[in-house]
Amino acid sequence: MNRVRRNLRWALLFGGALATVAAAQSKPREIKPVEGIIPSGFGESVDRDVARAREATVAFKSTDRALKSGYLAADNCVAHPQHGAMGYHFRRDALYDAKLEVDKPEILVYEKMADGSFKLNGVEYIVPIDAWKRDEAPTIMGQKLKRAENLGIWYLHVWIWEPSPSGVFADWNPRVTC
DSSP states (O other): OHHHHHHHHHHHHHHHHHHHHHHHHHSOOOOOOBTTTBSOSSOHHHHHHHHHHHHHHGGGGSHHHHHHTTOBOOSSEEEETTTEEEEEEEEOGGGOSSOOOTTSOSEEEEEEOTTSOEEEEEEEEEEEGGGOOSSSOOEETTEEOEEEGGGTEEEEEEOSSSOOTTOTTOSOBTTOOO
16 A cells, blocks of 8 residues: 555656646747847747847858858849848748748848848748648748749748848848848
């Protein structure tokens, strides 16, 4: 009988410890506001995703880190005469598939500064059209990706480091220049 009580006591203690750990893990992290970026206006779930993307890409503020992590530098800057620019796209081809992950953007978007350095402004999520086998568009951060037939991709820009007056998911950022 003592053994049964001891086993029951251990089971209760172990179960209580597991419940405490589970409660701590499920407790949502505080989302810190970032002027012009968080809150996004798209709800708490999107704000959490934006915060996760920022956390996952903070190391890539250095293009050296991006290059060492497998991102390939672009040699041209993408701009629009009236709407602003996207910037320089550093892409990681190994991520070009049908899987989208908030913390693993396929493209990092940089702006070249006057001194020749690069500033990380945002990310872009990409799915090759031929990799996507569903009728509906792929989604991430609650947003449907846009289809670019001429490029053979589905895409979504997210301005997570440089606020865009056009919106966090806008293609162009009027504050970015080439």
